[in-house]
Amino acid sequence: MARQLIKGNEAIAEAAVRSGCRYYFGYPITPQSEIPEYMSARLSEVGGTFIQAESEISAINMVYGAAAAGGRAMTSSSSPGISLKQEGISYIAASDVPCVIVNVMRAGPGLGGIQPSQGDYFQAVKGGGHGDYKLIVYAPSSVQEAADYTYKAFDVADKYRIPVMILCDGLLGQMMEGVELPPMRDLSALPKKDWALRGWDRNGPRRIINSLRIQPDELERYIDGLYKKYDAIRQNEIEVEEYLCDDAEIILAAYGIVARICKGAILKLRKMGIKAGLIRPITLFPFPEDTFAMHAEKGSVKKFVSVELSKGQMIEDVRLAIGGKKPVAFYGRTGGNVMNEDDVASFIAGGK
Amino acid sequence: MAVFHKTKDLTSKPFHYCPGCTHGIVHRLVAEAIEEFGVSEKTIGIAPVGCSVFAYDYFNFDMAEAAHGRAPAMATGIKRVHPDCLVFCYQGDGDLASIGTAETVHAACRGENITIIFINNGIYGMTGGQMAPTTIMGQKATTCPNGRSGINGYPIKICEMLATQEGTYYAERVSTHNVKQVLNAKRAIKKALKNQIDKKGFSIVEVLTNCPTNWHMSPQDSLKYIEEKVILYYPLGIFKDKDAEVKNA
């Protein structure tokens, strides 16, 4: 199939439709507005529903309703809008409802700026909303991956009945690359959802989508069950790329678009005689701890450097995974500034 | 021979509502109406946060429990997936008229084909009697201990407000303070549900109810309070009915 040259945001939207998403609810915010724009036209072609909601809060609760009723549903936003969605995300997670949430990150905190950032790592990976819960978080690094992981996200969400987040940044959302789009799914072949609301015909149990468990023991049992589910996800769903790590003495840790910049830097460093490599978590939760731990054990590896568009968020997970076996340095930019490969290469070459 | 029976659309679980509270009556009216339309098996209800948070335990349908104020948004998502199901929201005044005002107004403006049962008892019951957006002037609550005055702002009139919106199909306010009013409430609830079955659009029935516990009154006095005080601020009647507009046109 011929490749198309499309924006990351458009790739996400089209891949969602092809994966069976027929319900999209969103609210405009830069730099992700191409997603609702695309969906408004595309979903009407395939008999789906697009609603420009009155707020991010309403949008995520419409997703909650549509997904609770068994539809493949998605919302997208950028950082401040994702903050508004957190209440709904917590409820969805606590009702075992599958859905997909896209965060095309921009610089925060507050209204911040509209340029690229990775400042929402903690929010995405550590919870975001209230209570003990997790999302599966995919961090695509190219427009092709933005399409592929959005496509996959709906399947994984259904498999575990969990909200899945696509975490990318304004740069990936806005840039264009050649993409081979996945095939259009046959909706009738999607797994049946016996648990979903549809009207109770008096056969089997009544369906109740609910996150209220007012008895402490009942709620604790439920949360224990959630964490069993997260353990299974850790077993099965970790995805990570290792780039030139075999002989690396310095291992960079980066995700999303920054990993691409780091690859460019690594090629330059290797020309300078510095053996650098990269571990790129593709799933931020579950985090590829074992990959980091394995390299940390190697005598040849001298140190790790976490490179992020933040003041240092993923670095905490890198440190936890490495368990103090090797030093971990940090290089980052904030405010919407994006480092280039020379910046990263000179930081590493400078031996900091 | 007509024999009274409990509707099969309520479960056998005893209500947790306080003695004398009319929530239970409204539950029964809604469940009976749906049973009478014969659409029980194609009904999905949405419970709010507030006193009726456990409504999913009482209504014998597929049910969802929404976040505080978000029932109309959740109902929108459900209805779009199952346009042939009857989807209703059961919401209190704090839920619908305070934290969920935006969701309510915009569901109406979209002409969303759902039915909202709006329980207005002028108080936050579940959290212990704080001032509601619908607490009437002079009425005491734990966060306006001297009675609501201008300093607290004025009570919101939902039916009057929604009646101004093009997307609203039907908005009526009814009461539960005596048998006649309860029967009238049932008529309004049936109409609001039938509108949805007939795919007419957004319908809301505001039901004035009591809260003997947090109003610190006997049940009888609380019903009298609705009749003598609440109705003065919240007059009963139809505020919008596009059926009538069509007839009159």
Next chain:
Amino acid sequence: MHKIIIAGFGGQGILLMGQIMAYSAMTEGKEVSWMPSYGPEMRGGTANCAVIISEGMVASPVISRPDVLVIMNNPSLYKFIDRVEEGGTVFVNSSLVDVKVERKDVKVVYVRANEDAHELGTEKAANVYMMGAVSKVCGVISPESAHRGIEHGFSSKPKLIYLNKKIFDAAFERF
């Protein structure tokens, strides 16, 4: 591999020019990326995009040191000239840019893009005229693939396709 930065005013077709080049190269089987500046700037504001065309994987889509720089207005020259790779090529739209490039370690090509495009039919195609010059001098894309790119880029305005191909070809001939 070509690392191209195109910069000018919004409304000059800067982003479209980059997209057409990236698309054209993609039809040759190359790996490409196109990265725009984005923000509240619209017509009249500054606009630039970074295009990478490569035989293999595109690592960073962010260009630190372009080997091709296309300058469509004065402010862009000052903003980007120091970043060009030694030995790189700078295309200057001399119709609108009234300063000369002082660097001696880069090749400079002055292109009367607006005037020549105007004479060929429309000044609006100054971007496509410039693309013809860049394609010829740097061997970035072939005329055949450029034509495919123009067809794709102007698919919503098919009346403009013929004229733009003509203007591309004229520039490709001249440089």
